Amino acid sequence: MSARLYLAQRLTAMVLAFAVTVHLVTIVYAVRGGLTAGDILARTTGNVGFLAFYVVFVIAAAIHAPIGLRSVLREWTPWRGRSLDLAMLGVAAVIAALGLRAAYAVYAA
Amino acid sequence: MSAAATAARADADGQLTVRVWRGAEHGGFQTFQVARRANQTILDVVTEIQREQDATLAYRYACRVGMCGSCAMVVNGRPRWTCRTRVARAEEGGQITLEPMRNMPVVKDLAVDMESFFEKWRDAKGFFEPGETPANDFAVVRPDSPERAQADAGVECINCGVCYSACDVVSWNPEYLGPAALNRAWTLVNDVRDRGQDARLDAVSGDAGCHSCHSHMSCTEFCPKALAPTYAIAGLKRVTARRVWKRGS
Known part of the structure; x- marks a missing residue:
């Protein structure tokens, strides 16, 4: 792992520590409070703050996860080189696309 | 007998x-x-x-x-x-x-055969680099300066290979430089006389370098000299990350 990837992983870890906590607490709070899916969508639709939070969350995850996955694959398999790096860029793109799509869907519902 | x-x-x-x-x-x-x-x-x-x-x-x-x-x-x-x-x-x-x-x-x-172990010592630039021209005068290094204290903490390594044998990361990634070479690099990063820091920090970065360390601390646990290569590696991570933050490379 280069120093640049290391720094990117550590910085996004800080973002994720905050974002995952907010995400989980919100889920538990909403479910235990008895909110229906309709109630939740009514709160998230058109909520720019909600969208901004999840955009940051998804981007941080899309940077963080492939860096870690790359290290795991390098340690546990013989996979090395440019093909691995390109595959990890692909994983990052998939995480970002699916995550941003989901966040936008809940925002625009 | x-x-x-x-x-x-x-x-x-x-x-x-x-x-x-x-x-x-x-x-x-x-x-x-x-x-x-x-x-x-x-x-x-x-x-x-x-x-x-x-x-x-x-x-x-x-x-x-x-x-x-x-x-x-x-x-x-x-x-x-x-x-x-x-x-x-x-x-x-x-x-x-x-x-x-x-x-x-x-x-x-x-x-x-310890050849690969010693080659990594060299690959990590684990040797003093005096620069193109000799210094004009003796460097004054205060024994209580933070750099000297950091170097002192790791300088007693005698290359026995115990830490390298104990390291899980070496067993997973045979290219990994290992605790001894990185510990030596850290003592030199803290040597104010050394003129090869850029090349050394480049050498200890990358997939074989300090950022691959998982901080399992087996090296520190088993070092017969009671050195702490884990902390030396953490120091290298810190310095290299700071360099990226400041210069973007």
Whole structure:
């Protein structure tokens, strides 16, 4: 792992520590409070703050996860080189696309 | 020494059962019986086997007093200097299992080829770089300066390879520079006279470098000199990350 990837992983870890906590607490709070899916969508639709939070969350995850996955694959398999790096860029793109799509869907519902 | 004399020197605890790795990458354990003696070290046991029971046993040692770092082996699963390990401390129920150090090719029996270990020392730029022109004057380094204290903390390494043998990351990634080379690089990063810092920080970054360390701390746990390569590696991570933050490379 280069120093640049290391720094990117550590910085996004800080973002994720905050974002995952907010995400989980919100889920538990909403479910235990008895909110229906309709109630939740009514709160998230058109909520720019909600969208901004999840955009940051998804981007941080899309940077963080492939860096870690790359290290795991390098340690546990013989996979090395440019093909691995390109595959990890692909994983990052998939995480970002699916995550941003989901966040936008809940925002625009 | 005659068998009678050997028996006479054995203490009341009797015999040790010693399983010794024989062969190279492929091989098996051979069991020897060795008399227990007062203040006996693991190196004493190996030497007794080699001199009195099987002269074909290969192992390596030089100083016998913990200065040269050449007698390291895996003793009952733990990498250690055999000359400074007493049998009484390492044996388990009268049993001792001796294996060559891990993460290095086995030459024969208990002797490993340490070439890759030393090559990584060089690859990590673990040597003083004076720069193009000699300094005009002596550098003044205060003994209590933070840099000198950081260098002091790791400078007593004698290249025995115990940390390298203990390192999980080396076993997963044979290219990883390993704790000893990175520890040496860290002492030089803290040498204010050195003029090769950019090249050194480049050398310790990348997939073989300090950022691959998982901080398992096996190196720090097993270092016979009680050094802490984990903290040296953490220092390298800090300095290289700061460099990226400031310069973007």
